[in-house]
Amino acid sequence: MAAFASSLPLHHRWLRWPWPALGLWLSAGVALRLLVAQGAPALPCVIGLSGLCAVMAWRASTPWRRGLAAAGFPASVLASGMLGDVPAVGWLLPLGLLLLAYPLRSWSDAPIYPTPREALSALPGSLHLPTTARILDAGCGMGHGLRAWHRLYPQARIEGVEWSPLWSTVARLCCPWAQVRRGDLWADDWSALDVVYVFQRPESMPRVWEKAQREMKRGATLVSLAFEVPGVPTAALFETVPGRAVHIYRMPGRPRSGLKSASSSADMQNTKTSAPCEGSTPSTATSQDRTPIPCS
Numbered sequence: 001m002a003a004f005a006s007s008l009p010l011h012h013r014w015l016r017w018p019w020p021a022l023g024l025w026l027s028a029g030v031a032l033r034l035l036v037a038q039g040a041p042a043l044p045c046v047i048g049l050s051g052l053c054a055v056m057a058w059r060a061s062t063p064w065r066r067g068l069a070a071a072g073f074p075a076s077v078l079a080s081g082m083l084g085d086v087p088a089v090g091w092l093l094p095l096g097l098l099l100l101a102y103p104l105r106s107w108s109d110a111p112i113y114p115t116p117r118e119a120l121s122a123l124p125g126s127l128h129l130p131t132t133a134r135i136l137d138a139g140c141g142m143g144h145g146l147r148a149w150h151r152l153y154p155q156a157r158i159e160g161v162e163w164s165p166l167w168s169t170v171a172r173l174c175c176p177w178a179q180v181r182r183g184d185l186w187a188d189d190w191s192a193l194d195v196v197y198v199f200q201r202p203e204s205m206p207r208v209w210e211k212a213q214r215e216m217k218r219g220a221t222l223v224s225l226a227f228e229v230p231g232v233p234t235a236a237l238f239e240t241v242p243g244r245a246v247h248i249y250r251m252p253g254r255p256r257s258g259l260k261s262a263s264s265s266a267d268m269q270n271t272k273t274s275a276p277c278e279g280s281t282p283s284t285a286t287s288q289d290r291t292p293i294p295c296s
């Protein structure tokens with residue numbers, strides 16, 4: 001099945017999500033109309049075409065996308081009333097919940113996918129922050145990343161921004177010590193932050209880097225879980241959860257008058273090429289260095 005699915009064009013680089021899924025649902029809908037117009041019984045056609053959609057959805061890049069691509073066609077048939085009347089609430093409710101959890105704007109970035117509990121645990125060995133540091137989880141979902149940062153830097157001011165009304169409410173309730181807002185991560189100003197943490201998707205990383213370079217102060221830190229900024233050397237890199245490497249970037253930025261150089265506020269230690277700072281916890285995982293950074 002995987003071999004068949006891989007020959008299908010659902011994951012073509014010219015077809016940006018969600019267009020492949022919309023194309024799939026539309027094609028299945030047209031095929032159903034044609035078959036029924038030829039006298040084929042509706043229910044077996046719906047079942048067969050839904051199965052075909054599920055096979056094609058196999059090629060989508062994440063579990064969420066696979067689920068959405070597979071479920072869209074049967075959901076649209078139910079909604080159309082073709083198989084009998086489904087009470088409006090039967091499809092409006094799941095659709096409403098889906099839109100609350102995964103609103104349209106976040107379709108071009110990552111859907112909800114929590115930071116694993118131990119993924120960031122080696123950070124204090126690489127990243128030294130003052131107690132007053134401001135840390136933003138850009139796209140904070142249900143707050144797993146917020147909690148991971150709070151455990152590691154309990155004195156820091158932890159902030160989160162999340163586009164989904166549902167997840168931003170959950171994060172606010174689960175992390176009362178954090179400042180959680182509902183908003184668009186791209187609309188935020190990152191200039192006063194010491195750390196921006198992202199767990200988005202590979203395609204978002206060039207835009208994240210562009211924004212970080214434009215807005216973040218010198219010496220501030222960009223931390224990305226799982227996805228690297230293409231072509232940009234990390235200041236440190238470790239992986240405590242398989243497949244969830246932590247990429248750490250130090251912002252060169254332009255010095256600004258009146259702003260203290262942040263190199264004194266966010267000192268990064270490279271665990272591969274330099275000895276651990278006294279009192280710090282050395283990273284237990286692999287670390288790559290391209291820019292040696294002195295311990296404070």
Ligand SMILES: C[S@@+](CC[C@H](N)C(=O)[O-])C[C@H]1O[C@@H](n2cnc3c(N)ncnc32)[C@H](O)[C@@H]1O
Nearest residue numbers: 106109113114115139140141144145163184185
């Ligand atoms: C992979 S999850 C990461 C969640 C959280 N940072 C964590 O690590 O546990 C990505 C989150 O980013 C949110 N998101 C995607 N695009 C966004 C945008 N433009 N503005 C704000 N949040 C966004 C999604 O709704 C989702 O909750």
